[in-house]
Amino acid sequence: MKNIISFFKEKKNKEPISMVTCYDASFASIVSKTDVDCLLVGDSLGMVIQGHSSTLPVTLDEMIYHTKAVKRGAPNKLLIADMPFLSYQTSLTEGIHSAGRLIKETNADAVKLEGSDKESLALVKRLVEIGIPVMGHLGLTPQSYQTLGGYKVQGKDSNSAEKMIKDSIALQEAGAFGIVLEMIPEKLGQEISQTIQIPTIGIGAGRYTDGQVLVIYDLLGLNKEFTPKFLKKYADLGNTILSSVNTYHKEVVDKLFPEDKNVF
Numbered sequence: 001m002k003n004i005i006s007f008f009k010e011k012k013n014k015e016p017i018s019m020v021t022c023y024d025a026s027f028a029s030i031v032s033k034t035d036v037d038c039l040l041v042g043d044s045l046g047m048v049i050q051g052h053s054s055t056l057p058v059t060l061d062e063m064i065y066h067t068k069a070v071k072r073g074a075p076n077k078l079l080i081a082d083m084p085f086l087s088y089q090t091s092l093t094e095g096i097h098s099a100g101r102l103i104k105e106t107n108a109d110a111v112k113l114e115g116s117d118k119e120s121l122a123l124v125k126r127l128v129e130i131g132i133p134v135m136g137h138l139g140l141t142p143q144s145y146q147t148l149g150g151y152k153v154q155g156k157d158s159n160s161a162e163k164m165i166k167d168s169i170a171l172q173e174a175g176a177f178g179i180v181l182e183m184i185p186e187k188l189g190q191e192i193s194q195t196i197q198i199p200t201i202g203i204g205a206g207r208y209t210d211g212q213v214l215v216i217y218d219l220l221g222l223n224k225e226f227t228p229k230f231l232k233k234y235a236d237l238g239n240t241i242l243s244s245v246n247t248y249h250k251e252v253v254d255k256l257f258p259e260d261k262n263v264f
Contacts, residue, residue, distance in 0.1 A: 128176075
């Protein structure tokens with residue numbers, strides 16, 4: 001089994017890292033047979049799976065539930081689990097307990113947390129000290145979307161760009177093994193990737209990060225209404241599902257299903 005820290009370290013400035021966000025055993029089982037490097041169980045499940053308008057309602061127990069499912073489906077893939085809103089912001093002790101539960105109860109390889117404030121950096125440092133690998137997350141941090149003015153590109157002005165570069169260095173110094181960069185200008189993604197020694201994983205961060213991540217539902221085209229600029233759809237499964245389910249309905253109504261081969 002690969003070690004996530006050494007794997008990410010070896011990949012820096014070499015072959016890009018491919019990551020897919022996944023939430024269940026069925027998709028994880030399929031992805032486990034691909035060449036994708038790493039799986040992320042994101043708190044984006046609150047929007048993609050649960051139908052919420054943000055990630056904020058997702059609980060730690062729900063993250064544990066979905067991460068366990070993904071681990072069962074893809075036991076041999078590197079696996080990172082998001083720490084959801086309010087599972088680590090209230091205190092260092094709470095953060096340690098939440099991260100410990102995620103690792104202990106799911107057998108994930110690492111946790112990911114958003115932000116770079118003093119408290120978050122202290123948590124990253126302490127988690128690494130007790131043996132829990134941590135990935136950071138900068139740029140558009142969805143748990144803070146309300147204070148960021150919504151889901152929009154971050155780091156567009158020189159002051160915010162400079163702060164993000166400093167924050168990436170601070171996360172590296174705290175012990176993070178990698179950083180997700182979300183919805184920032186390509187030039188800034190390149191500059192951060194060239195400045196720090198740990199890998200960057202981009203989602204809407206341009207072509208020069210050390211890797212890329214997309215949600216499995218999005219890259220397969222399951223939601224035709226979701227069309228952000230950073231997304232490339234590699235399939236059109238939404239329409240395939242519509243057509244297939246309608247065909248099933250018609251065959252049931254027309255008494256064409258079940259066929260002889262479907263009965264005992």
